[in-house]
Amino acid sequence: MAVASTLANGMLQVEGNVEDAAKVLALGLATGFGAIGPGAGVGYLMGKTVEAVARQPELRGEILSLMFLGLALTEAIVFYALLMGFVAFFIG
């Protein structure tokens, strides 16, 4: 890592530590990419919930309860990616 950072410093005239830059980049990329899938998933889930309630308004309570279950399960995927970003940033 020291060799790489010296080389990088020499070639790119970078100020600052390449390792720190890589950590920050890892955090940003992890957060960004990790939000794509669950974003689409949650939107789809909500759309389906609205459709289901529109079709059968009397089942609103049960459908909402299922929606919350699905919501938490898909939101968790964001946090798996965010966690890895934090691990890279604070520990890596």
Place this chain on the structure above:
Amino acid sequence: MSLRRSWRALSALAIACLLAAPTLALGQTEEEEDEFDPSLEFELDPYISLEIGPLDLSINKAVIYLLLAAIICIGVGIFVVRGGLRQRPTGAQNLVELVYEFTERQIARPTLTESVFSRYFPYIATLFMFLAVSNLISFIPLPVSHESGTFPFGIPDLGLYAATANINVTLGLTLVTFIAYNYEGIRAHGPVGYAKTLVPPAPRVIKPFIAALEVLSQLLRLVSLSVRLFANLLAGHLLIIMCAGFVVLLGNFAGILAIPVGVFFYVFEWVLIAGLQAFIFAMLSGIYIGFAVEAAH
């Protein structure tokens, strides 16, 4: 604007300022430091060191929070039952009955089968209550920060900490669920029968691969169940702390724009995520136990 509307707007502003107070309290503690490291809030320094051989049983921040959550849960229960349960409930009994009805109707009944219901309903309900209380008290600013200086006698500054933002806590609870559902599965089907439920109906050639995949996904349940709760709480708190300390992070006062974002996250996390994650953990535990008992491939 009518008097009522302006009063409502003023009280909303006052509430927002009050909620911003903890985030600002966090921001102010970092003024003297050169570096703003929010991960230091999650370091556990022992208050009372108790090392028995290789075991480190020191009383630290997380232990205090866990004890607090347990005392609240047990205390509310004892307080309600001691006074005598009434046919027409009032006050605290109403609240406890609400929680009981919620856990029975929404979490335990749909997930646990009849044979294990009476044995595991207390576990699922306790899981939900303990985790909900544990998550909710983590948003109350208490003097547990890693810095001190605002208060005399060396009392630390106000800070936020969640016991469940520690992988050890969530992993411990996950292990209990893991052992419980495997034990119930082996009890219901016998060890060979339970192993057979892991093998899905598939063409003979690819059966071993899919069986291996099933075993892997069962083991990954350990990871997913614990990390889901842990990462939700940790990320939420880290976001709040970073938004609160954004002024220090940037170095100039443009960071004050992050305070409303921090307040939004604070309210969002406290109102929605805290209870929802506890509900999800309890629900998934119930689902795993129910599936293990009734699974028939």
